[in-house]
Amino acid sequence: MTSDERDRKAAHRSRLRAARRGAPAAPMVSQVLLATAAFGVRPGQVVCAYLAVGGEPGSAQMLESLRGAGYRVLLPVVVGDAPLDWAEHTGELRPGPYGLREPVGPPLGASAVASAALVLVPALAVDRSGVRLGKGGGHYDRSLPLTSAPLVAVVRDDEFVDSLPSEPHDVRVDAVLTPSRGLIRLPCGVDL
Numbered sequence: 420m421t422s423d424e425r426d427r428k429a430a431h432r433s434r435l436r437a438a439r440r441g442a443p444a445a446p447m448v449s450q451v452l453l454a455t456a457a458f459g460v461r462p463g464q465v466v467c468a469y470l471a472v473g474g475e476p477g478s479a480q481m482l483e484s485l486r487g488a489g490y491r492v493l494l495p496v497v498v499g500d501a502p503l504d505w506a507e508h509t510g511e512l513r514p515g516p517y518g519l520r521e522p523v524g525p526p527l528g529a530s531a532v533a534s535a536a537l538v539l540v541p542a543l544a545v546d547r548s549g550v551r552l553g554k555g556g557g558h559y560d561r562s563l564p565l566t567s568a569p570l571v572a573v574v575r576d577d578e579f580v581d582s583l584p585s586e587p588h589d590v591r592v593d594a595v596l597t598p599s600r601g602l603i604r605l606p607c608g609v610d611l
């Protein structure tokens with residue numbers, strides 16, 4: 420919206436990215452199952468997830484944890500500035516843009532996110548009203564309006580904050596998942 424909000428987002432991003440450098444790993448292996456249980460996701464249903472890069476909480480083991488619980492795991496595939504495409508995670512990955520690894524399976528189309536029972540969303544930070552700050556590509560903001568599944572942002576404990584700048588296109592998340600605090604439904608009235 421205003422360049423002021425964009426500047427504020429950029430300042431938050433550089434601070435949060437710097438703080439992630441050197442942060443300990445946060446594999447989120449057990450925590451993701453708190454999220455699927457809380458939202459009643461059943462074996463055989465689809466969970467849209469992501470393969471963590473650059474200090475993001477999450478891991479390949481997190482994806483195995485989801486598959487081991489019987490969920491079908493879809494991973495995002497970047498298609499320029501279009502909404503994300505999706506493909507099923509079967510274990511095999513190939514290099515993608517931005518240092519990502521992407522699934523090798525057939526692309527299921529942008530609308531595949533609508534088949535999800537839960538979407539795990541990477542983020543640099545989330546505030547207690549559910550505003551999410553991503554890496555600035557707008558990929559998730561273009562994709563999340565295509566689903567009505569619960570949206571769970573995954574961040575480090577200190578990346579769940581009181582307030583973040585937001586623009587009209589920013590899609591709010593329903594809950595936040597952190598390594599130590601587990602799942603917190605949003606909006607959250609408790610002091611941080």
Ligand SMILES: Nc1nc2c(c(=O)[nH]1)N(C=O)[C@@H](CNc1ccc(C(=O)N[C@@H](CCC(=O)O)C(=O)O)cc1)CN2
Nearest residue numbers: 469470471472473495497517518541553554556558559
């Ligand atoms: N794990 C993950 N997958 C994702 C996203 C994400 O935020 N995290 N995306 C969210 O929209 C989309 C891709 N957009 C992205 C935009 C920037 C970076 C990024 O800055 N990565 C590295 C730099 C790597 C490089 O350029 O070599 C970094 O975090 O430092 C990653 C993904 C879809 N897949």
Ligand SMILES: Nc1ncnc2c1ncn2[C@@H]1O[C@H](COP(=O)(O)OP(=O)(O)OP(=O)(O)O)[C@@H](O)[C@H]1O
Nearest residue numbers: 428551552553554555556557558559560561588589
């Ligand atoms: N629904 C949308 N349609 C078209 N452009 C969009 C949409 N959502 C976001 N954008 C554009 O994407 C760019 C990045 O947006 P923003 O700063 O909110 O990204 P982000 O939330 O950090 O990224 P991401 O959603 O990939 O994690 C902005 O130029 C914004 O206008």
